[in-house]
Amino acid sequence: MTRRPLIAVLLALCAAGAAAEQTITASDIHVARMGRTVAAADGTVRFGYPGVTLLLAVDGTRLAVDTAGGTRSLVDVIVDGKPAGTLRLAPQMNRYDILKGDAYTAxxxxxxxxxxxxxxxxxxxxxxxxxxxxxxxxxxxxxxxxxxxxxxxxxxxxxxxxxxxxxxxxxxxxxxxxxxxxxxxxxx
Incomplete structure (x- = not known):
């Protein structure tokens, strides 16, 4: 049986005040994954089940997610314990800004x-x-x-x-x- 991956995720974190951008893959040890996921060698994480959670502590001014999914794929985003929106994913890889600003500005x-x-x-x-x-x-x-x-x-x-x-x-x-x-x- 072939499973169609619904979502592939790559996190990009830009540290506050730094000119350089730090990229953290979704399979990185700093990203806590809860639920049924499959980590690929390229750092992407694939899942097709509701309730899967990716958790990352961020200290910076920007967090973006590179992701793709099926035509009905939705990802709820929570920042600092509050709903920050829902991503409606496209079949092709896109970058979505999750966080602009930091805890102070929030x-x-x-x-x-x-x-x-x-x-x-x-x-x-x-x-x-x-x-x-x-x-x-x-x-x-x-x-x-x-x-x-x-x-x-x-x-x-x-x-x-x-x-x-x-x-x-x-x-x-x-x-x-x-x-x-x-x-x-x-x-x-």
Whole structure:
């Protein structure tokens, strides 16, 4: 008996901020497959049964799927636990954009009146604090939205000799330090 493959999938992931595109085949170990599938040597995955799921964790700004299927083939797409659409597949291989933007832009898109404040916290100091500030600055650049605010670095407050977390007095000092920075974006 010959089975007609209904869908062949190839995932293309473009890492955030990178010029190079990374290609991940559907049979790659980073793609979790649930259901009855057949992985081919060329990296495609074929299936013809309902309920088959391909799962891939994405940290980037673009996700595209190269896929082909029968004339009645549909693929439901879920991004961050929410339905993102349904692909109506053509018999020939086509590229479908699944994700444009990243988690930051999804929050901003879904909540147009939100303001996001990023801060590195008070427990870190030195190189670790500098690295975290660098990550936050990168996130700001990736998002490029005036509703995302990077707060000025907070003073290091490592707690006391009894506890490595900020004390009551240190919490009060943190609030006094952060509150003026939050007033403008929060509209207080």
């Amino acid at each position: 929050v901003l898109r879904d909540h147009p009146h939100t303001q996001v404040a990023l801060t590195e916290g008070v427990l870190l100091d030195g190189d670790k604090k500098a690295a975290l500030i660098g990550y936050l600055e990168e996130a700001m650049a990736r998002v490029g939205d005036r509703r995302v605010h990077l707060l000025a670095p907070a003073a290091h407050r490592p707690g006391d000799a009894v506890n490595g977390h900020p004390t009551t007095d240190q919490h009060a000092a943190m609030a006094a330090e952060l509150l003026p920075q939050l007033r403008r974006p929060a509209g207080w």
